[in-house]
Amino acid sequence: MNMEAVQFDSRVKQLSLVKITVPSAPKGDQVVVQVAYSGICGTDLHIAEGAFPCKETPVILGHEFSGEVVSVGPLVKHLKPGDRVAVDPNAGCLTCDPCHNGNYHYCSGGGIDKCIGIYQDGGWAQYCIAPADQIHKLPENISLKQAGLTEPLSCVAHGWDRISPVPVGSTILILGAGIIGNLWAAVLHLQGHRKVIVSEPLEARRKLLEKLGTGYDIITPDELKVRRAKDLNWGVDIVIDCSGYAPAIEEAITLINPGGKLCIFGVSSPLAKMSVSPYLLYKNELTIIAVKVNPFSFPKALGWIEAMGNRYLDYEKLGIKTYSLKQYKEALQALKEGSIAKAMFKIDK
Incomplete structure (x- = not known):
């Protein structure tokens, strides 16, 4: 057969x-x-x-x-x-x-x-x-x-464990509105987070994310730059990269508030490189957290799926x-x- x-x-x-x-x-x-x-x-x-x-x-x-x-x-x-x-x-x-x-x-x-x-x-x-x-x-x-969606959600669950605690009220920036960025948006909304910004260059993907109904601020990378240009003190507490795009990650590090975290979640090409200022890491006491696959987190993902249901896991919305x-x-x-x-x-x- x-x-x-x-x-x-x-x-x-x-x-x-x-x-x-x-x-x-x-x-x-x-x-x-x-x-x-x-x-x-x-x-x-x-x-x-x-x-x-x-x-x-x-x-x-x-x-x-x-x-x-x-x-x-x-x-x-x-x-x-x-x-x-x-x-x-x-x-x-x-x-x-x-x-x-x-x-x-x-x-x-x-x-x-x-x-x-x-x-x-x-x-x-x-x-x-x-x-x-x-x-x-x-x-x-x-x-x-x-x-x-269990496997990608199990990876998000591992990422959630790695970056926790994430106090409700934190300002969070998600880079990328592919499926991983959308799943992170859904999980954050489920957990009570409302001060979330999603940066995505493609208009089609920005419109798709709007269907999830989170009320999040969905903007372009250029709009992100404008915000910082208007107020050099503007920043976020956590950056969650879901793009795997090294230049975007490199720039986002400069947006993190003192004591903040960068979560490198998106899988980059092994050939990609980025430059980081050790002085900036020292000055702002930043934490860089990388996330690799999903050790023992499938049960957590299945628990999330039960809690999220069609409100968040509708294919069209995602x-x-x-x-x-x-x-x-x-x-x-x-x-x-x-x-x-x-x-x-x-x-x-």
Whole structure:
């Protein structure tokens, strides 16, 4: 039996729609999942451009996905066929010091270096095979459509833990209104934050974010510069970068109030560089916090999804458009143009 999949070959830097054999009967602790929704993220774009490392032989991309269990290996006890699930793509070796310290995302043989959809075949396919301990059963009140956002929300949950505490009333600047910026906006609004500014250069994305109904100040980077030019003392308490754009991050550091924080959340190209004034960091006692993937934060993301519901996780409000696997070129092009905040493959049975 064959299935459709979108495969990337790093040797020629090319994506292609292929027909390959459905994953075989699962062994040991393996689980075969029939994919329902699978997202395209900024990391995938970097991979497709050849700027982000991945498996050197052809690999099926897709590390954000939900679906239904089809079959389980003989060692799997907590899942059964028919269960609706979300898949955590990241894991560690479980034997090194970082893993033993609860930091598997630092593991040299794990974390993003072992990621399903980057180093192992992922969810841009009708079926995917994954270890049972990376699969989370969904509560009844979470749809497969909402669960397609579990992985990015689990990364936001890890970021939230890293930057906390964030007192309500803080002035917060989000750089970028792609899906990650929009999810951060939704989470901040859910937590009671109202003094939030979102800087986004693309008009289409600014209009999409307005649909979320947060009442946040959504402006262009040029408008941000004007505010600072009018008042050199104007600043923000926290900057959350969701753009991965080094020049924007570099400039935003100068906007942070004394005692403030910079959260580097967006994934930049490994080739990107930025310059920081050590004196400014000293003078304003600034904290720079980087966030890498989602260690043990899937349960927190599922809790957020239950709390957020359709008020925040409606695809139209978030600027998410669904595509079939056959439409992968169209989906990637729309993302690059910025006419949507996120592309999601909806994979029919």
